[in-house]
Amino acid sequence: GAGVSQSPSNKVTEKGKDVELRCDPISGHTALYWYRQSLGQGLEFLIYFQGNSAPDKSGLPSDRFSAERTGGSVSTLTIQRTQQEDSAVYLCASSPPPLGRGTQYFGPGTRLLVL
Amino acid sequence: SQQGEEDPQALSIQEGENATMNCSYKTSINNLQWYRQNSGRGLVHLILIRSNEREKHSGRLRVTLDTSKKSSSLLITASRAADTASYFCATVAQGAQKLVFGQGTRLTINP
Numbered sequence: 001g002a003g004v005s006q007s008p009s010n011k012v013t014e015k016g017k018d019v020e021l022r023c024d025p026i027s028g029h030t031a032l033y034w035y036r037q038s039l040g041q042g043l044e045f046l047i048y049f050q051g052n053s054a055p056d057k058s059g060l061p062s063d064r065f066s067a068e069r070t071g072g073s074v075s076t077l078t079i080q081r082t083q084q085e086d087s088a089v090y091l092c093a094s095s096p097p098p099l100g101r102g103t104q105y106f107g108p109g110t111r112l113l114v115l
Numbered sequence: 116s117q118q119g120e121e122d123p124q125a126l127s128i129q130e131g132e133n134a135t136m137n138c139s140y141k142t143s144i145n146n147l148q149w150y151r152q153n154s155g156r157g158l159v160h161l162i163l164i165r166s167n168e169r170e171k172h173s174g175r176l177r178v179t180l181d182t183s184k185k186s187s188s189l190l191i192t193a194s195r196a197a198d199t200a201s202y203f204c205a206t207v208a209q210g211a212q213k214l215v216f217g218q219g220t221r222l223t224i225n226p
Contacts, residue, residue, distance in 0.1 A: 004157075031212065033212075033213060033214070035214075035216075042216060042218050042219070043203065043205075043216035043219075044216075045213040045214065045215065048212050048213050050212075055212075056211075056212065056213060059213070089156065091157065091158070093158075093214075101145050101146060101207045101211075101212055102146075102163065103148065103160045103163055104148075104160065104214060105160065106150075106157045106158040106159070106160075107157055108156050108157040109156045109157055
């Protein structure tokens with residue numbers, strides 16, 4: 001079946017602009033995660049959804065970052081007023097019920113470059 | 116901030132040799148997972164070992180877990196050029212769902 005998909009694959013934006021990154025999880029997966037990977041910080045957790053609610057937002061680096069999930073499926077990560085330090089690969093993952101903690105299936109990522 | 120540390124940061128071996136990577140972590144865990152990443156993009160899950168398990172095998176992969184030392188190792192036997200990639204360990208803490216990643220080991224298999 002189809003894996004986790006993310007769009008766009010690459011995004012170049014100017015400092016100060018807003019960006020939206022999209023994640024389509026594997027059908028039936030109730031848990032969805034966002035991570036980011038940058039040279040300086042490695043792989044970092046951002047936010048976790050169980051259904052449409054986000055019980056763990058502890059990794060969002062600032063209030064410029066927000067995410068939502070609708071219909072227990074697609075998720076959008078929004079970065080407002082982008083800064084150069086936001087440049088990174090943003091990875092989405094999903095995992096099947098009943099709970100997280102198991103194998104996570106990753107999408108190919110969105111490479112964001114803020115000029 | 117990341118919880119885990121991996122050792123070595125980079126490893127280069129000849130095809131056919133075995134590769135061993137080590138991972139240490141800091142808190143009590145529910146499970147530990149190993150992932151592979153090619154070309155800096157999506158991660159592929161390799162193996163999951165639960166906190167009450169000590170060893171697990173999957174094909175050419177062997178993972179050990181020592182919760183008393185808070186460490187794990189990944190052994191890849193009879194390495195192939197296609198094994199060239201970055202390998203990350205990731206832990207799921209007790210009561211949590213998120214993965215906390217180590218810094219990764221860059222493995223190069225020379226033909």
